[in-house]
Amino acid sequence: MPHPVVLIEFLLFGGMLFGLVVLSIVLTGKWRKIIHTSAIVLVIGCAILYFVRPYWVANVQEKKKAIVQIHLEQLYPNEVWDIRTIPYRQEGYENRNPYFVEVIFRNEPYIKYDYFVLDSGQVTQSGYSYLNHMLNPKHWEH
Template sequence: MHPITFIEILFSVGLFLILLVIFMLVFRKRKIVGYMLTGAVALVIVAFFVFRPYWIDYQIIEKMTMLEDYLEDRYPKEKWDITAIDHRTYRQYNPYHLIVAFESEPGWQYAYYVSSEGNVKQVWHSVDSEHENLNGDGKFLE
């Protein structure tokens, strides 16, 4: 289990227990209401953990479509491959950073962030050491 997932589960269990105690104190005479409210909170927490990965997948597909349109407008003669980070395995990375590799630039990868409004921003780029064109002082050869 990823540490982020463990922290999220601990936080959720803590929230559940705090609400259980609060509901039991508030609804002393009608404990069934407290149990029902606590059960509803538990269902919401479980639903969050079950449906969130599918919601992220849906958002990634939508953002890939927006990024594809952006790249077609910005680089009409280029060809590229868009991939997303596996958010289920690599929880520590932003799942909404979409990685673009252009065919004309082998070894280079560019990450783009697409906001909900459709604004596209390049957030980082990298090159593998095999394709790196640097001289000894770290500057690109011309």
């Protein structure tokens, strides 16, 4: 099953392509050629989007990961942590936003904190989850 966003894009792409095909059947002459050209541009544009997006997401993830690293170094200078990003287009992660950054502090190995970097560069802690039932997370910023 494809990622929900990719599925929505395929449905939109299919709908637009279907509309162009119907228009090319109805219209004749110069307009038919314009519609065919538009359909070709649509197919090429969607193919480029589909194949370039994983590299784009990986690039954005690395930038956000670096910003979260700086944020953590400022807030917790004597702590050690592991940072990872959400895998994009991998099974089991379809419902997760690939732009979130997960942090697990070494002194709290059973709690995973989720961070999000806004377009302005501001880092927000959006939540945490227990990997084991431990009370009172030490690094909760809210």
